[in-house]
Amino acid sequence: AQSVTQPDIHITVSEGASLELRCNYSYGATPYLFWYVQSPGQGLQLLLKYFSGDTLVQGIKGFEAEFKRSQSSFNLRKPSVHWSDAAEYFCAVGAYDGNEKLTFGTGTRLTIIP
């Protein structure tokens, strides 16, 4: 079965600074990988996804993520954060094993300071 680890529970960055959120997965084959964002009081919104092909994936709101098979990682990055990026971020992994389930990480809460 697949699993996802987000090692950082809470990250604080200054507005305008760069951001990297870490995600490590465990799965025996090439996974499907997703990053979702949850603003306060809201449901989850898809930022980006990786299925195959180019390992650098561009998403909405200026985010990107890079799939690194050798490190079993799919880290999310943004070159310059805005106050509106404050939210909780979830990494998720899907599989080719005949079901539609996603396995989510425990999330990273991002705080932006002026």
Added chain:
Amino acid sequence: DVKVTQSSRYLVKRTGEKVFLECVQDMDHENMFWYRQDPGLGLRLIYFSYDVKMKEKGDIPEGYSVSREKKERFSLILESASTNQTSMYLCASSSSRVAGVTDTQYFGPGTRLTVL
């Protein structure tokens, strides 16, 4: 845009009550999911459904049941609510697998349930 709606944003119930959480999607998606979200635990899958009248247990089905009588509607039922079921409940939907690819799940805004 895909729209997934949930019947209530906030709900307060008493221990032992039967609770219904409703979810409706408007994109003709085959797959629907119910998760609960708790601090430090992320999202955990309760039940999912691939088609009308079909259901599959997720990772934490105990204490819950589901109903899918129509394609667009997926209900989560707490037969006898308990305090440990106080949580945020999220519904999601996705289209069927195409060429073996798991599709994106689209989420509703969530229902925060408090059981007293």
